[in-house]
Amino acid sequence: MSESKRLFFAIEIPAPLPRQIVRWRAGHFPPEAGRPVAAASLHMTLAFLGDVSADKQRALAAMAGRIRQPGFTLHLDDAGQWLRSRVVWLGTRQPPRGLLQLANLLRAQAARSGCYQSPQPFHPHITLLRHASHAVAIPPPGFSWSFPVTEFVLYESVSGQGRTRYRPLQRWTLNE
Secondary structure (H helix, E strand, C coil): CCCCEEEEEEEECCCCHHHHHHHHHHHHCCHHHCEECCHHHCEEEEEEEEEECHHHHHHHHHHHHCCCCECEEEEECEEEEECCCCEEEEECCCCCHHHHHHHHHHHHHHHHCCCCCCCCCCCCEEEEEECCCCCCCCCCCCCCEEEEECEEEEEEEEEECCEEEEEEEEEEECEC
16 A cells, blocks of 8 residues: 655746745844744645545646646735634735636646545645634735746645645646
8 A cells, every 4th residue: 555645836936036935024023923934834735636546646647748728927915814824924916817717727637636625716825834723913904925827736745843835746837
């Protein structure tokens, strides 16, 4: 029996943006606001897959390889907090159509393959803080980062020594 891996499809945040976002976060949220996500772990999840067998991973990778859609520009210009899940996030006020299409395709393929899919609608975001124990003040509008999205990535979530790291396994290029 093959061992399963905890997988998800995501958009990688290109350098130097993760460090810029971490500096911005440090200037707007006090250390006690929650547990900060490391710069190297910042990403935008498109489809969480859960524990996936090697066979299912190959099938999902083959399906991902058949996706044909143009790249798009992602504007990070929104922030918020989900009190119930205790997460502070960075997101986009106007998600580009290409982002929504890509996430919907990947989520639908994952569901057809029998992978767990959240019943929650897709809300594009980058987790900044976890375990936020109380409501935090969200910075006023005026912050913004933009970058072209030309690929998406299959990641493995690896836990060990009290930390979770995200390891890229495979990448697919979006059409020009």
